[in-house]
Amino acid sequence: MDPVTVISETPTATDLCEEAINENLSKGLPVNDEDYAVIVGVSHYLSLAPLDAPVTDACRLRNWLIKADGGNMDPKHVFFIPSAPGSNTPDQLAIDKALSDIIQMATAKPARRLYFYFSGHGFGSNWEVNGMCLPIWSPSFYNAALSSKAYLDLLVEQDLFQEVYFFLDCCRDRKINTKPLHSMLGGERPGGANTMAVVLYAAEYENPAWEGLMNNNGNLQIHGYFSRALMEALNGGAVNNNGDITISGFIDYVREKTESYAQERNQTQTVRSDIRNNKNGLNYVFHRTGRVPGTVLTITFKSAGDIALDGPDLNNIKSGTVQAGDSWLVPLGKGYHQITNKTTRSSAFITIDGTLKSMNYDF
DSSP: OBOOOOOSOOOOHHHHOOOOOOHHHHHTOOOOTTEEEEEEEOOOOSSSOOOSSHHHHHHHHHHHHHSTTTTOOOGGGEEEEEOOTTOOOSOHHHHHHHHHHHHHHHHHSOEEEEEEEEESOEEESSSSOEEEEOTTOSSSSTTOEEEHHHHHHHHHHTOOEEEEEEEEESOOOBOTTOOOBOOSOOSOOOOSTTOEEEEEESSOTTOOOBEEEEEETTEEEEEEHHHHHHHHIIIIITOOTTSEEEHHHHHHHHHHHHHHHHHHTTOOOOOEEEEESOTTOTTOEEEEOSSOOOEEEEEEOSSOEEEEEEOTTSOEEEEEEEOTTOEEEEEEOSEEEEEEETTTTEEEEEEEOSSOSEEEEEO
């Protein structure tokens, strides 16, 4: 990942990540106790330029996985491994130990799903292998990076999980003569024919991934473009009209939003996806939100006129005469909507992406 220049003190991981609580556990309600996750965020490096987004982004995903209206997971099944200023952690041992603990738990009882997320500096060793840089990486410690392919193979070939979701928010600029590290874990592996894997790389091979200052519901925060799109997708952006997130809808949303965020800053970034053993098809639902996507829009009118609001399929949603200062309260579904003042012959498009429950718009 390539950093932006921001003048600020780097907060600690504790400052950036409040403790997440799954309300269903305290209420005795069901949780997804067959799901597991390893979430790694590396913002601090001993030799490389520091990054602002990885720990923050990793924290947001960790919290979504735990919360009842997100991944609804048991917090004990979510291994959050952030970096800290002046430290060479996380190292490979910490990450392998987390995976070892998960494999032991998944061996003891049936497992459904494993999430693996890494955000930090990275490089492309070759087309198939991405190096996930550990904090000690430097020209001297040239191989101090984890091999994406080796770790994905490890998780898939265990045949312990029905589904593996593998998300990498790091650069893929090419570095030659590198040998990223394989996991220290080993043992007999059945082969992985029964595990579906969905892999998303933040960038194509030989290309960078970016982070930048972004407006997050009125708050200016630095995020990786890919991670921002990932969280928006999970929080409702990728939901279809049934309230479900399918594999294809999820991938399409993350790709489109990542590209859009890069283009807004005159940069280029294209998400790379790969799917293994998907016997269920691209319309497979991997997350159900339980709500139909939509936003309650408050439109405040700056001038009087005869107004028409049309939906994505050009059907009229609402029409009428308004005075300056009047407002409409309208529930809208996802998509592009057009509002027109027939009196002044002016019009505009309103985009509803499903991530906000309410929204204000001046026209």
